[in-house]
Amino acid sequence: MRPSLAPLAAGLAMTTLLSxxxxxxxxTPCTSNIECRDAFGFGSVCGVDGLxxxxxxxxxxxxxxxxxxxxxxxxxANTIIFGSLYDHSTDIPETLATALPIxxxxxxxxxxxxxxxxxxxxxxxxxxxxxxxxxxxxxSGALYLADTIGVPAIIGPATSSQATxxxxxxxxxxxxxxxxxxxPSATSVSLTTIDGVNPxxxxxxxxxxxxxxxxxxxxxxxxxxxxxxFANVVCIHESGPYGQGLYEAFDANYSGTxxxxxxxxxxxxxxxxxxNTRGYDAVLFFSSETTDxxxxxxxxxxxTYFGTMPIFFGDAxxxxxxxxxxxxASALFPNITGTAPSIEYGDVYDAFDxxxxxxxxxxxxxxxxxxxxxxxATWLGxxxxxxxxxxxxxxxxxxxxxxxxxxxxPAVSSANQTVLRPTNWAELVASAQAGVDVNIVGASGNLDxxxxxxxxxxxVDVWTITATGDGFTTTETCDAVTGTCKPASN
Numbered sequence: 001m002r003p004s005l006a007p008l009a010a011g012l013a014m015t016t017l018l019s020x021x022x023x024x025x026x027x028t029p030c031t032s033n034i035e036c037r038d039a040f041g042f043g044s045v046c047g048v049d050g051l052x053x054x055x056x057x058x059x060x061x062x063x064x065x066x067x068x069x070x071x072x073x074x075x076x077a078n079t080i081i082f083g084s085l086y087d088h089s090t091d092i093p094e095t096l097a098t099a100l101p102i103x104x105x106x107x108x109x110x111x112x113x114x115x116x117x118x119x120x121x122x123x124x125x126x127x128x129x130x131x132x133x134x135x136x137x138x139x140s141g142a143l144y145l146a147d148t149i150g151v152p153a154i155i156g157p158a159t160s161s162q163a164t165x166x167x168x169x170x171x172x173x174x175x176x177x178x179x180x181x182x183x184p185s186a187t188s189v190s191l192t193t194i195d196g197v198n199p200x201x202x203x204x205x206x207x208x209x210x211x212x213x214x215x216x217x218x219x220x221x222x223x224x225x226x227x228x229x230f231a232n233v234v235c236i237h238e239s240g241p242y243g244q245g246l247y248e249a250f251d252a253n254y255s256g257t258x259x260x261x262x263x264x265x266x267x268x269x270x271x272x273x274x275x276n277t278r279g280y281d282a283v284l285f286f287s288s289e290t291t292d293x294x295x296x297x298x299x300x301x302x303x304t305y306f307g308t309m310p311i312f313f314g315d316a317x318x319x320x321x322x323x324x325x326x327x328x329a330s331a332l333f334p335n336i337t338g339t340a341p342s343i344e345y346g347d348v349y350d351a352f353d354x355x356x357x358x359x360x361x362x363x364x365x366x367x368x369x370x371x372x373x374x375x376x377a378t379w380l381g382x383x384x385x386x387x388x389x390x391x392x393x394x395x396x397x398x399x400x401x402x403x404x405x406x407x408x409x410p411a412v413s414s415a416n417q418t419v420l421r422p423t424n425w426a427e428l429v430a431s432a433q434a435g436v437d438v439n440i441v442g443a444s445g446n447l448d449x450x451x452x453x454x455x456x457x458x459x460v461d462v463w464t465i466t467a468t469g470d471g472f473t474t475t476e477t478c479d480a481v482t483g484t485c486k487p488a489s490n
Contacts, residue, residue, distance in 0.1 A: 028052040037150045042081055043073040045148055058144045059129050060137055063088070063120040065099050070119070079117045080110075080395065082381055083145030085138055085156035085166060088122035090290060090321055094184065095120060096360050097371035098155045100352075101378040103359065104422035111386055111429065119149055123162055138162035139169035146170055146179045152388075152397045153381040154181045158370070159288040159316075160188035160242035167194055167207055180397040180404075182380055183209040184373035187217070187315065187341070188241035189249065192455055199454045204401040208380065210373045210444060211341045212457045214242070216480035217314060218249020220339050220460040221284070223483055225312060230281035231256040236272050236296070237286035239264045246286045246314050256281075266295050273299040282310040290322045297322075297329035306332060315340035318369045318463055318472055333465040340369050342459040342477050344445030348419050352443035369472075376442035379420040380404055383440070386432035403432065408449040408456075412439035417446075457481070461488065 029050055030036050036044035036052035047053040061083075064070055069081075082102065086095045102116045110116060121141035125134050132140065138157050145151045157163045163186035170179060183191075192213055195205035225233060235250065237243030239262045251258050261276060263269040269287075273296055277283050283306075285296050293316065300306040311332065318340045323333075343349060352375055356365040365371045387403025388395045418424055418431070420442045431438050440447055449456050462476040462485065478485035 033147055033150065041073060041077040042079075042150055043070065055148050058121070058141075058148070060123070060141055061119055061121040061144055061149075063095075063122070065102060065118045065120075069117050076115075076117060078113075079115050080385060081117045081119060081149060081151050082378070083142075083149060083151040083154040084118055084120045085123060085141050085145070085154055085162070086120070086158055087124045087134065088120075089124040089126070091158050091368075093363060093365065093368040093371050094156075094158055094374045096363060097356060097365065097368075097374035098184070098378050100356060100359060100375055101382055101420075101422075104355065105382055105425050108422050108425045111382075111389055116382065116385075118155075119145060119151065121145060123157065134159075134162055135165040138166040142166035142169050142179075142181075152179060152385070152395055153400055154179055155374070155377050155381060156181075156183055158183070158185045160186040160191060160245070161238075161240045161288065162186070163191060163207070164188070164194065164241055167191075171195075171206075178206075178397040180206045180208065180381070180384065180401045182377040183207075183211075184377040185209075185211050185315075185370040186242075187211050187214045188245040189213050189215050190241040190245055192453060195454075199405075199451070201402060201405050204398070204405050205454050206397060206401055208401065208404055208454065210376045210380065210442065210447060210456065211315075211370070213455055214246045214314075215249045216457060217339050217341065217460050218246050219253045219480045219483070220462070220478045220485075221246075221250045221312060221314070222253025222255075223478075224337070224339070224462060225250075225282060225284070226253075226255045228282070228310070230310065232280055233257075233282045233284060234259040234261060234277055234280045235284040235286065236261045236263065236269060236277075237284075238262070238269075238288065238292065242288045242316075243286045247284075250284065258284075266292055270295060270299045274303065277303070277309075278305060280309075282312060284312040286314045286316075288316045290316065290319050290325065293317050293322050294326040294329075297326040297332055301329035301332055306335075309335060311336045313338035315369065320367050320471070323465065323470060327469070330469045333469050334467075336465055338463050340461050340463060341373075342445070342461040342474075343369065343372055343443075348421070348441055348445075349443050351421055372443035376420060376444050376447060379440075379442060380407065380447075382425075383407060383428050383432065383438075386429045390433040391435050404449070405451065406437040407440045408447060408451075409437035409439045410448075412437070414439075417441045 030046035045055045123137035195207040199205045384400030384403035388399025392399030461474045474488040476485040
């Protein structure tokens with residue numbers, strides 16, 4: 001079982017927004033939350049009576065860094081506040097990795113004397129909190145961070161479905177919140193154009209991500225299953241952008257016959273597993289939820305023919321939570337092959353891993369394949385903030401996004417690339433202040449963004465589960481563009 005988030009977060013403890021004295025706002029009239037934040041700082045809103053007031057609490061947004069951010073807002077009047085959106089029941093490593101750059105940059109002086117802070121919102125479907133679904137909670141959390149807290153950047157959500165609903169909540173119904181969203185792991189192809197097509201410096205788009213889109217992973221899966229000689233397969237996938245997009249990318253690159261089964265709830269999925277998987281050469285299963293993947297395996301292990309059935313997963317299955325929750329199906333682990341965006345392990349990743357372990361011991365960065373992508377996502381927000389601060393003031397979400405158009409300059413040689421780490425913060429700030437493009441390397445590897453699409457690309461790992469059933473081994477790393485793979489060095 002994972003440790004709880006609070007004791008690991010070195011100060012990311014539960015807080016509640018305490019009310020200030022009625023005299024704080026001096027009955028100041030207002031027409032918008034922005035007016036009240038400008039007058040009194042974050043945590044101030046325009047009430048229904050047309051007067052500035054203390055912001056309401058949100059039971060899903062109680063974790064903060066620093067811990068007293070919301071209880072002592074007067075101490076943070078000049079602080080730049082980010083938001084994060086994750087499922088706090090499953091995304092503990094991701095949440096911690098997202099906060100780490102904030103801690104690091106504050107130790108190196110912040111931005112022009114201004115520290116950074118973070119309000120963390122939870123979109124877990126949890127009746128002990130409320131009756132919202134994951135998607136509903138992601139949408140309401142995004143609106144709370146953008147409209148009530150006034151953040152310029154949200155890191156997350158982790159999944160494509162929640163990213164889609166959260167982004168749309170900010171940009172529908174007449175809203176046009178100036179907030180950039182940077183997801184570490186929402187990989188659906190449909191998200192490429194959610195913020196428009198043909199991005200430019202003036203209109204860079206307000207949705208970014210550090211993991212490459214699923215068309216690359218789907219291509220590798222299609223080639224992998226074809227080369228294995230499986231001519232007739234069934235693919236069960238969740239309905240929605242992640243499952244549908246990954247299946248379509250797979251099918252476009254698979255030369256055999258595939259049967260598609262889409263499900264909208266776990267009981268329907270289990271029915272498909274038990275009733276509609278016999279007689280195929282292999283089974284593919286795509287879900288962004290580890291609970292669904294575990295349920296799939298636990299259902300499959302009751303069927304004798306799955307003892308020899310090859311099983312293929314996408315990136316969401318490369319999670320130690322899955323191994324822990326599907327131990328009853330461990331007999332199937334040797335049959336499993338999966339894909340995931342590749343991480344370039346080396347000095348940069350090792351430095352991130354060491355910093356994470358030092359901050360959050362005994363939690364390990366390797367508990368999730370996406371922790372380095374989360375770390376990089378916040379770093380992008382930090383550099384974008386510096387760019388907006390100096391080149392597109394006042395600091396705002398669109399300005400941050402414009403800054404992200406300047407992080408992948410191909411004219412900067414590999415020898416002069418800038419690594420995303422605290423000792424290089426001053427260099428990154430100086431580049432932003434001078435309006436100079438950089439070419440960055442993150443904990444996840446090179447973040448080379450295509451200016452025509454706003455997307456990054458990278459190799460794809462092929463993985464299996466270790467013989468001991470408690471971890472993962474990368475067997476190959478594939479160039480999705482050329483279709484060539486090479487054995488992993490591990």
